[in-house]
Amino acid sequence: MTARLADIAAQAGVSEATVSRVLNGKPGVAAATRQSVLAALDVLGYERPVRLRQRSAGLVGLITPELDNPIFPALAQVIGQALTRQGYTPVLATQTPGGSTEDELTEMLVERGVSGIIFVSGLHADTTADMTRYDQLRGQGVPYVLLNGFSPKVQAPFVSPDDRAAMQLAVTHLASLGHTRIGLAVGPKRFVPVLRKIEGFLLGMQARLGLTPEQCEELVQHSLYTLEGGQAAATALIERGCTAVVCASDMMALGAIRAARQRGLHVPRDVSVVGFDDSPLIAFTDPPLTTIRQPVQAMGQAAVRALLEEVGGTPAPHSEFVFMPELVVRGSTASGPQGQRSPERPSSPRRTDGAEDQTDG
DSSP: OHHHHHHHHHHHTSOHHHHHHHHTTOSOOOHHHHHHHHHHHHHHTOOOOGGGSOOOTTEEEEEESOSSSTHHHHHHHHHHHHHHHTTOEEEEEEOOTTSOOHHHHHHHHHHTTOSEEEEESOGGGBTTSOTHHHHHHHHTTOOEEEESOOOTTSOSOEEEEOHHHHHHHHHHHHHHTTOOOEEEEEOOTTBHHHHHHHHHHHHHHHHHHOOOHHHHGGGEEEOOSSHHHHHHHHHHHHHTTOSEEEESSHHHHHHHHHHHHHTTOOTTTTOEEEEEEOOTTGGGSSSOOEEEEOOHHHHHHHHHHHHHHHHTTOOOOSOEEEEOOEEEBOSSOOOOTTOOOOOOOTTOOOBOOSGGGOOOO
């Protein structure tokens, strides 16, 4: 060790004590001197300690929960394109059941010297998760941005769709069609987007139908963000007399349509269904799905801008950038059992045949 310190010190033209301070990450060394020591390490063929390795200017990690739900590939595509235009290379890391965890993927990306990480629907969205993992990442000097889910405990920029407004759009649309028994199919209650969707649903039901939170309680069904989860939730809601079901994802909405058909009901004549995301190809389902379009393009680009500002040395504020979703009306919603339409509000959504609605998300 002493011989190595002496070699490095001689190469860099500094004292062995200075080399030791640099290798141990101690303060009190001028930036130019620190660079001379690191250059000496490289010239002599010594491997830099992990904490001293220069981060690649070209790599940015993107961690998603899975790729089965089409919204995640859509987000990955937008983020990847935005990073590529700025000269960076995205590294996609996907969690799979029984596979790598978010922490393991994060560690892998950090070891590869990424310039920053974008987390999509990660543990930051889980109100029961330990948020100190993000503090530790910040301590390692790795900038990051978080999509879909906000925590006041994490000092970082967040990017989210307005889940509350989304549910109010859906309820307003269905109430205007004459539905008075509207159900909500959502994921597990511990997730921030779920809690926000429930809040928006309750606000919409109160404003449009005069229902209290207590009256709405049996109209909310928790399940999984899958086709099977949507089917199970919708089955329960239909059994409780719901003539319309708002779902927290398009995959859940497809399950809701299946649930209605298995009971011999027609969509939308007997049961109306609203999805969430406006995933690619969802306009071409049978029937074409009325859904809340998540502003994927704007959200993905905002996440990249916020991250690259941090990478460039301008810390983004600890705040949440919230993007307004859009109701896209197609063929899975129709008049309720009363057969009467109340007037739509001035912000009436446009009805489309779906072909021109193909977007990145």
